[in-house]
Amino acid sequence: MDRAKHNPHGCEHIEELVEKFLEGRTSNSEERELYDWFATNDVPEEWSELKEMFAWYAAGMPEAAVVEEQSPAPVAPHHLRRSMALRLGGWSVAAAVAIVLGIVLWPDAEPTYTPTNIYEGSYVVENGIRNDDIDYIHKDIEAVLARADAMEQRANELLAWADI
Amino acid sequence: MKRLLIIAMFAIASVAEGSAQEHIDALVNRDIGGSRSGYMCTKRTAVKRDPDTGEIIKRVTEVVIRDNKELAKQFVEAFKTDIQTAEVSEESDKRNIYIATAIWLDPKRIYNISVTGDVVVVNVQTIYREDE
Numbered sequence: 411m412d413r414a415k416h417n418p419h420g421c422e423h424i425e426e427l428v429e430k431f432l433e434g435r436t437s438n439s440e441e442r443e444l445y446d447w448f449a450t451n452d453v454p455e456e457w458s459e460l461k462e463m464f465a466w467y468a469a470g471m472p473e474a475a476v477v478e479e480q481s482p483a484p485v486a487p488h489h490l491r492r493s494m495a496l497r498l499g500g501w502s503v504a505a506a507v508a509i510v511l512g513i514v515l516w517p518d519a520e521p522t523y524t525p526t527n528i529y530e531g532s533y534v535v536e537n538g539i540r541n542d543d544i545d546y547i548h549k550d551i552e553a554v555l556a557r558a559d560a561m562e563q564r565a566n567e568l569l570a571w572a573d574i
Numbered sequence: 575m576k577r578l579l580i581i582a583m584f585a586i587a588s589v590a591e592g593s594a595q596e597h598i599d600a601l602v603n604r605d606i607g608g609s610r611s612g613y614m615c616t617k618r619t620a621v622k623r624d625p626d627t628g629e630i631i632k633r634v635t636e637v638v639i640r641d642n643k644e645l646a647k648q649f650v651e652a653f654k655t656d657i658q659t660a661e662v663s664e665e666s667d668k669r670n671i672y673i674a675t676a677i678w679l680d681p682k683r684i685y686n687i688s689v690t691g692d693v694v695v696v697n698v699q700t701i702y703r704e705d706e
Contacts, residue, residue, distance in 0.1 A: 530628070531621035537614065547618075554620040558634040558684075558699045565662075565677045565684045572662045574679070 421447075428460065441467070594659045594678050595698075597652035598685055602635055602698055606645065613642040624703075634699040646694045653687050660685075 427444050430436045436444070445468035448461045466472070532551045533542035541547055606615050615638070622632045639645055653674045657663045660676035667673075672689040682701040687694070 528623045528625050529621060530623060531619075531630075531633075533619050535615075535617040537616070550618055551620040554618045554634050554636045554697075555622055555632070557636070557697060558620070558632065561675065561684055561686050561697055562699065562701065565675065565682075568662045568664060568675070568677060574661060 595656045595676075595683065595685060597655050598649070598696070598698065601645075601649055601652050602637055602696060606637070606639070613645070614638075614640040615642075629703070631703045632699060632701050634697065636698075637694070637696045639694040641692050642694075643692065646689055646692070649687060649694055649696060650689060653685070656685070 424444070424447055427436060427440055431441065431444055445464050448457075448464040449468060453461050527544060529544050529548060529551045532544060532547065533540055534547045534550050535541075544551070602617075606617070617638075618634075618636045620632075620634045620636075621630055622634075623630055639649075650672050653672075653676070654665075657665060657674060657676045659678070661679050663674065663676040665674040670689075670691055672687065674685075674687050676685045677683070678685075684697075684699050684701070686697045689695075
């Protein structure tokens with residue numbers, strides 16, 4: 411492989427893993443391997459930024475303020491920052507999706523008044539049998555409300571004639 | 575003396591308010607119907623809420639009774655009694671058909687009855703907020 415020939419450090423495997431890492435394709439074990447390798451090996455000058463970056467990842471990506479107290483925050487090279495942002499962006503999207511799903515699917519979440527349950531509290535009793543399943547009786551409810559609206563309109567006319 | 579008169583007026587108004595539709599309400603809220611009652615009865619209560627707040631805008635109860643002349647007579651009598659306290663009302667009583675509408679305010683309550691032969695339809699609604 412040509413690239414291996416140009417690898418000044420003779421670490422073809424590590425270079426491949428770094429590429430996979432920057433493309434977001436590494437497994438957990440491969441990432442752990444990278445963290446360990448960069449933590450335990452002396453790396454040449456051109457890989458020093460990578461070493462800092464992997465140390466930061468290995469430390470659980472601490473906040474910048476915390477890092478500043480201990481050591482200068484690692485600055486990823488420009489071409490790496492985008493990859494890091496994409497990786498972190500992916501996690502952010504996944505977290506946002508999880509939160510939204512949690513709100514929608516959580517059974518004890520605060521009730522929201524949807525077009526169905528604006529009729530909450532309605533019921534029908536037919537020959538002594540009560541049914542308060544809104545989905546089942548919603549046509550009955552809408553019919554009753556429609557008749558009530560017609561009566562309200564008539565009542566408003568009567569009130570207007572009586573000048574009230 | 576003037577103060578006493580005002581208090582007496584308030585007392586009369588309060589009593590009138592409390593008993594405005596008591597005869598009709600007593601019948602509507604009664605546990606009517608049932609498999610052993612021997613007549614057909616359907617009671618529908620529709621509650622309409624504000625979709626944003628859940629606040630009740632309107633509550634309507636509709637009672638439909640078939641083949642119960644005694645209950646029909648009680649409803650007609652209740653309407654004829656309570657309608658006298660209404661702010662506005664209209665009434666039609668011809669042969670076997672009795673139709674009446676009574677309106678009270680604060681909150682707006684509209685009570686309607688239609689008796690045609692053996693079928694009685696009573697529609698009672700309280701409007702807590704005018705729909706936008």
